[in-house]
Amino acid sequence: MGDIESGDIxxxxxxxxxxxxxxxxxxxxxxxxxxHGTAHRLIAEVIEEMDIQSETIGITPVGCxxxxxxxxxxxMQEAAHGRAPAVATAVKRLMPExxxxxxxxxxxxxxxxxxxTIHACNRGENITVxxxxxxxxxxxxxxxxxxxxxxxMSSTSPxxxxxxxxxxxxxxxxxxAQLPGTFYVTRQAVxxxxxxxxxxxxxxxxxxxxxxKKGLSLVEIVSxxxxxxKMSPVQANQWMVENMFPFYPLGDxxxxxxxxxxx
Amino acid sequence: xxxxxxxxxxxxxAEAAIRxxxxxxxxxxxxxxxxxxxxxxxxxxxxxxxxxxxxxxxEVAAINMVYGGAACGRKVITSSSSPxxxxxxxxxxxxxxxxxPCLVVNVxxxxxxxxxxxxxxxxxxxxxxxxxxxxxxxxxxxxxxxxEMSDFVGLGFDLAFRYRNPVMxxxxxxxxxxxxxxxxxxxKPRMTEFPSWATTGKSADRERxxxxxxxxxxxxxxxxxxxxxxKYRKMEEEEVRYEKIGCEDADYLLVAYGTSARICQKSVxxxxxxxxxxxxxxxITLFPFPKKPLFELAGRVxxxxxxxxxxxxxxxxxxLAVNGxxxxxxxxxxxxxxxxxxxxxxxxxxxxxxxx
Ligand SMILES: Cc1ncc(C[n+]2csc(CCOP(=O)(O)OP(=O)(O)O)c2C)c(N)n1
Numbered sequence: 250m251g252d253i254e255s256g257d258i259x260x261x262x263x264x265x266x267x268x269x270x271x272x273x274x275x276x277x278x279x280x281x282x283x284x285h286g287t288a289h290r291l292i293a294e295v296i297e298e299m300d301i302q303s304e305t306i307g308i309t310p311v312g313c314x315x316x317x318x319x320x321x322x323x324x325m326q327e328a329a330h331g332r333a334p335a336v337a338t339a340v341k342r343l344m345p346e347x348x349x350x351x352x353x354x355x356x357x358x359x360x361x362x363x364x365x366t367i368h369a370c371n372r373g374e375n376i377t378v379x380x381x382x383x384x385x386x387x388x389x390x391x392x393x394x395x396x397x398x399x400x401x402m403s404s405t406s407p408x409x410x411x412x413x414x415x416x417x418x419x420x421x422x423x424x425x426a427q428l429p430g431t432f433y434v435t436r437q438a439v440x441x442x443x444x445x446x447x448x449x450x451x452x453x454x455x456x457x458x459x460x461x462k463k464g465l466s467l468v469e470i471v472s473x474x475x476x477x478x479k480m481s482p483v484q485a486n487q488w489m490v491e492n493m494f495p496f497y498p499l500g501d502x503x504x505x506x507x508x509x510x511x512x
Numbered sequence: 513x514x515x516x517x518x519x520x521x522x523x524x525x526a527e528a529a530i531r532x533x534x535x536x537x538x539x540x541x542x543x544x545x546x547x548x549x550x551x552x553x554x555x556x557x558x559x560x561x562x563x564x565x566x567x568x569x570x571e572v573a574a575i576n577m578v579y580g581g582a583a584c585g586r587k588v589i590t591s592s593s594s595p596x597x598x599x600x601x602x603x604x605x606x607x608x609x610x611x612x613p614c615l616v617v618n619v620x621x622x623x624x625x626x627x628x629x630x631x632x633x634x635x636x637x638x639x640x641x642x643x644x645x646x647x648x649x650x651x652x653x654x655x656x657x658x659x660e661m662s663d664f665v666g667l668g669f670d671l672a673f674r675y676r677n678p679v680m681x682x683x684x685x686x687x688x689x690x691x692x693x694x695x696x697x698x699x700k701p702r703m704t705e706f707p708s709w710a711t712t713g714k715s716a717d718r719e720r721x722x723x724x725x726x727x728x729x730x731x732x733x734x735x736x737x738x739x740x741x742x743k744y745r746k747m748e749e750e751e752v753r754y755e756k757i758g759c760e761d762a763d764y765l766l767v768a769y770g771t772s773a774r775i776c777q778k779s780v781x782x783x784x785x786x787x788x789x790x791x792x793x794x795x796i797t798l799f800p801f802p803k804k805p806l807f808e809l810a811g812r813v814x815x816x817x818x819x820x821x822x823x824x825x826x827x828x829x830x831x832l833a834v835n836g837x838x839x840x841x842x843x844x845x846x847x848x849x850x851x852x853x854x855x856x857x858x859x860x861x862x863x864x865x866x867x868x
Contacts, residue, residue, distance in 0.1 A: 303713045308580070318722045324711035326583045327724035329606050332576035335568065339580035339588070340711070342564045343535055347713055365576070368569035 269297045275319045282482025284472025285313055287439040288381060289320050291449045292352070295456060296323065305348040306340050308333040312354035313387040331362025334369035337376045348459050350377040355396040356386045359421040366421065373430030373464035377455045380422065380467060383474035384493060391477035395419040398496055403477070418496065422469045426503040432464035434503035438471045438494075440486045451501075463506060471497050515696045521661040521687040522547035524694050525591065525617055528665035530557045533700040534615075535586035536564040538577035540596060543629040544685035545619035548591040561702055571596035575603030575616075582612035583723040585710025587669050587703065591617035593685070594635050595626060597643075604678055605644030608740075609725025613672035615665065616650070617681045619688035622821075622848040630848020631685035631771060636825035639682045640799040647737055649744050650680045651751065652798040654769040658692035666697055671751065673707070675743055682798060684821070686771045686850060744800075753796035754805055758784070762791030764860060765809055767830050768819040769795045771850065776819055778853035783860055790860060798826070803833040810834035815863050819856055820844045839867060 271293035279286045296305055302323055309317040311330035318325035328336040333351035341349040358366050358380050369376065385403055386392040392405040396418050400409040410418070426434040433455055437448035448470060455466035471493050475485035501509045519527065526548045529537060537557075539549045549567060557563035564581075568574035574590050581588035592600060597618045607614055618639065622632035639652050651671050653664045661683060668679040706712055714720040727733040755773075758780050759765065768776040773794040783790045793809065795802050810816070816838060818827035824842035831840045843859035845851045 303715050306584075306711050306713060315726060318720075318724065322714065322720055324714045324721045325723070326580060326711055327610070327722070327726055328579070329576060329602055332572070332579075332603070335573040335576035336580035336583075338566070338573075339536060339538065339564075339577035340584055342566065343581050343584050343586050344712065364569055365573055368573065 269294045271297045280476045295453045308351040310353040310357040334365040352379045355382045355394045359395040370425040371428045371430045378467040380469040383472045385477040387474045433466040435501045436469040521658045523551045524662040526551035528662040532666045533702040536588045538574040542593045542596045571599035575600040582614045585706030589615040593619045601644035608648035611676040615668045620684040628848040633821040658694045748800040754802040755794040757792040759791035763789040765813045765816045766792045779856040806833040810837040816840045
């Protein structure tokens with residue numbers, strides 16, 4: 250390094266990026282390449298940028314993100330599997346001035362918690378739902394989820410998802426966009442820098458919407474689950490682009506309470 | 513100022529919740545307790561005290577709303593009847609595991625399955641032994657009148673917050689539906705300050721609050737289990753409530769709670785008019801169970817008869833309490849049938865004959 254001392258570089262005016270203080274220093278347990286970590290960081294950054302750390306209550310799911318409360322430096326509640334929207338409903342109704350969000354996987358939100366999800370959306374609860382769709386049950390070791398694609402392999406669809414036997418993949422995001430209680434519904438991804446930027450904007454909008462009191466905002470983030478899919482992180486992202494995005498197209502589905510025309 | 517009214521048991525619970533300064537009620541309709549939600553909707557507690565009332569999409573959602581509200585340090589109540597209480601068991605074990613205070617009212621009807629809408633006491637095991645998975649207990653109060661339906665709401669909230677534990681009012685369709693006069697407590701203000709553990713938003717001056725029942729480290733989980741057990745032992749030392757009627761000179765003892773205890777008071781009169789010296793012990797807390805007073809009485813009486821509207825559930829706790837010191841028999845009716853005072857006396861006379 251020659252004669253340059255670290256003190257010559259680490260100066261306030263040279264600072265271009267730092268970890269948000271809303272993220273703790275705890276080491277995340279996520280697999281390398283998984284989207285959960287990025288999604289956590291974006292939510293934390295938005296909370297810092299909006300300056301709402303002291304006014305935000307997060308509800309964690311049962312799934313890979315069950316320990317999210319170890320990583321975000323905000324008050325959090327751990328809900329039973331699928332019940333986060335019901336839990337968040339009460340939190341928001343009792344403290345309407347606070348920002349309340351749930352963070353849920355596809356098994357949590359679209360299988361065991363279908364009723365809680367649909368009814369929180371339909372009541373137009375003034376909360377934000379972050380929905381991580383990795384097409385699989387990550388936490389329990391890669392079983393089929395309601396979002397698992399047709400012919401996609403998982404440990405409980407080892408020969409591929411057979412529609413005759415296992416039914417069709419469920420597009421919960423499109424489904425809840427139809428309900429009058431939802432105000433903003435969008436689908437994002439976090440596998441490239443440009444997608445990360447778009448996802449962050451969506452997260453910010455979804456949280457800011459709570460001030461408008463016009464209904465529920467839902468941000469789906471399509472993510473890989475490389476260990477569940479039995480691929481390398483790079484392969485998994487490629488597979489996601491080629492297989493997940495055609496069925497789960499990215500973009501806004503409902504904006505300001507109106508469905509977006511998706512040709 | 514206390515106020516005298518004529519009300520159904522279910523309505524008394526609802527009115528008492530408003531007056532106790534409850535912050536929220538979440539529920540789902542089911543006979544014979546729908547009047548709780550109906551009364552609350554009619555009364556507009558939102559205007560009276562700011563209390564939140566919401567009809568949930570299911571009992572599962574309702575109990576998880578209770579979890580969310582309780583985790584914010586609020587006074588939250590829900591009510592249901594047997595099939596709905598079965599659905600709430602998941603939420604209740606999470607609430608117990610996260611050490612949250614709340615009040616749950618079970619207006620029991622006969623089962624199993626959809627059963628009947630008539631009163632029963634067949635959910636005793638579910639209420640006092642845990643109900644959901646894992647080692648935990650609810651603190652269980654058993655009212656015998658509309659007055660106690662009202663009184664136990666305030667008491668239940670106090671106990672729930674004292675122990676950070678879910679409290680259940682275990683009653684039945686008879687008490688829920690019958691009308692009696694009731695002295696209602698005066699209106700208490702809702703809380704304005706919340707417990708230090710509540711998730712009310714992490715202010716700069718404190719660490720974040722986390723409400724969870726998860727602990728992946730077995731050693732830590734066992735430590736937590738021991739802490740819960742210590743809490744239950746403390747309840748057993750400090751919170752046992754019961755009533756004794758005519759026990760001083762008793763040769764025999766009836767043991768009954770709730771509606772059955774009400775009927776047994778008449779049976780005691782009838783039996784005494786026949787020259788049988790019988791008393792009644794009425795457990796008011798079912799967990800913690802009045803083990804000590806029963807054990808003491810076991811040394812003085814010749815037999816005990818547990819009277820329940822079930823196939824015999826509480827009788828097991830009576831037997832454990834007396835530990836073989838005296839004969840304990842059970843008399844019960846099921847399916848929504850309420851026993852008459854006379855048939856209880858008949859059962860008592862059979863027990864006496866057996867002993868001779
Ligand atoms: C009532 C209940 N049923 C099942 C489970 C087991 N379980 C834990 S996580 C999970 C699935 C999680 O998958 P998902 O919601 O897609 O989240 P991911 O782990 O993929 O992020 C299941 C079935 C549980 N904890 N509780």
